[in-house]
Amino acid sequence: MTNSALRFRVFAGAAALAIGVTGIGAALVSEPASAAPASQAALTDTDGDGLPDVWETNGYDADGDGQIDVDLPAMGADPKKKDLFVEMDYMQGRLPGTAAFDRIKASFAAAPVSNPDGSTGINIHLDAGSAGGGNYNLGGGNQVPYDSDLNPYASQTNAIKDNNFDSARAKIFRYMIWADDYDSSCSSGVAFGIPGDTFIVTMGPRCGWKTTEDMQVGTFIHELGHTLGLKHGGSDHTNYKPNYLSVMNYTFQFSGVPKADGSFSFSYSNVNPASLNESSLNEANGLGSSASAWKTSWFCPDKTKRTTSGAASQPIDWNCNGTAGGTVSADINKDGSKGTLSAQNNWANISFRGGNIGSGAGMKARSLQLENQEPELTKADWDLLQQGIQP
Numbered sequence: 001m002t003n004s005a006l007r008f009r010v011f012a013g014a015a016a017l018a019i020g021v022t023g024i025g026a027a028l029v030s031e032p033a034s035a036a037p038a039s040q041a042a043l044t045d046t047d048g049d050g051l052p053d054v055w056e057t058n059g060y061d062a063d064g065d066g067q068i069d070v071d072l073p074a075m076g077a078d079p080k081k082k083d084l085f086v087e088m089d090y091m092q093g094r095l096p097g098t099a100a101f102d103r104i105k106a107s108f109a110a111a112p113v114s115n116p117d118g119s120t121g122i123n124i125h126l127d128a129g130s131a132g133g134g135n136y137n138l139g140g141g142n143q144v145p146y147d148s149d150l151n152p153y154a155s156q157t158n159a160i161k162d163n164n165f166d167s168a169r170a171k172i173f174r175y176m177i178w179a180d181d182y183d184s185s186c187s188s189g190v191a192f193g194i195p196g197d198t199f200i201v202t203m204g205p206r207c208g209w210k211t212t213e214d215m216q217v218g219t220f221i222h223e224l225g226h227t228l229g230l231k232h233g234g235s236d237h238t239n240y241k242p243n244y245l246s247v248m249n250y251t252f253q254f255s256g257v258p259k260a261d262g263s264f265s266f267s268y269s270n271v272n273p274a275s276l277n278e279s280s281l282n283e284a285n286g287l288g289s290s291a292s293a294w295k296t297s298w299f300c301p302d303k304t305k306r307t308t309s310g311a312a313s314q315p316i317d318w319n320c321n322g323t324a325g326g327t328v329s330a331d332i333n334k335d336g337s338k339g340t341l342s343a344q345n346n347w348a349n350i351s352f353r354g355g356n357i358g359s360g361a362g363m364k365a366r367s368l369q370l371e372n373q374e375p376e377l378t379k380a381d382w383d384l385l386q387q388g389i390q391p
Contacts, residue, residue, distance in 0.1 A: 043359045046079050046116050050358035053079035062168035069168035075138050080117040084124045087140040090178040096216045101126050101136050103217045107267045112347050148206045153182035170356045180204030186379040188219045191226030197355025199223040207379045215254045217266050218247045229351035234344025240333040242298040243273040243287050243343040250377045251297050258295035260311040268346030278338035283324045287312040299334040303390040334390040
């Protein structure tokens with residue numbers, strides 16, 4: 001999921017290894033070791049957020065010396081309410097304002113996931129250090145040296161992480177950098193693994209981005225989503241699916257998913273509309289009843305982008321001939337073929353463990369065939385989307 005190359009940071013035991021994979025092929029990803037010591041493997045995690053109850057109740061002793069190194073309860077952790085922790089380092093001028101953090105926090109608080117305490121939602125704890133003010137300062141979060149092009153991004157990002165991120169936090173905090181650009185890609189960002197524990201957001205001046213708060217919020221949630229196991233197309237990386245109503249979909253990453261009431265959602269999908277067979281699209285069905293609260297966008301044969309005027313559950317003119325009726329054939333996500341486009345309820349499929357997050361005896365490496373990986377959204381892509389044209 002990079003600019004024609006995919007690189008993951010993989011942890012094997014206590015060692016970190018940055019690896020690169022060109023194109024589509026076998027790669028190493030991290031998964032929990034199968035034979036963890038009983039003292040770790042038996043730890044109870046009541047809310048299923050990857051953080052054992054004892055850590056969330058008493059704090060985490062990273063080195064086993066009897067002293068608490070990460071005081072999770074003081075940071076607001078709750079063993080009966082799902083928690084996510086993210087340390088945000090930043091280059092000068094790249095850190096968003098706290099209003100963006102408020103929106104990210106609200107998005108996760110509204111997540112349709114249940115908790116043992118009877119509530120719904122996820123508490124996301126963002127740490128920008130002293131720059132985050134009272135609400136977003138958990139003792140980490142550093143301004144790092146400015147580098148307009150992290151190149152090669154894996155080794156450069158990992159070097160910054162090693163110099164600024166307290167290793168005692170590695171099993172608790174995901175790590176990210178608000179940066180400028182990487183690998184001369186003009187990409188909006190990249191995550192190190194699906195799932196994983198590290199990502200960067202890169203919409204700086206080097207490529208002439210005119211970054212809005214919407215773009216910052218959408219891209220942060222998008223890249224964080226990859227570390228939570230989410231993909232560009234739900235169960236795959238096929239992009240621009242009209243039935244995939246998520247900021248993981250490039251169509252909605254920067255602008256949010258349009259809702260029937262005229263508002264926009266900067267969140268993951270909470271519905272799973274039926275698959276769309278592009279060779280046989282029943283226009284009268286739209287996306288079906290599950291999409292009654294949503295609008296959607298698709299591409300016409302001339303590659304221009306259309307958005308429904310009302311709910312996506314209503315008839316949709318998929319082939320853009322002026323009539324929304326009958327069964328038609330159309331490449332509505334403009335990937336050059338007419339296949340079957342599946343969707344996903346993201347919130348029902350997130351993985352709280354990724355990379356080094358959670359208890360256990362480190363990580364082991366395994367091989368995985370990567371599927372349909374492609375570059376992240378670039379400045380050139382966004383310019384075309386703003387003009388209503390398929391990139």
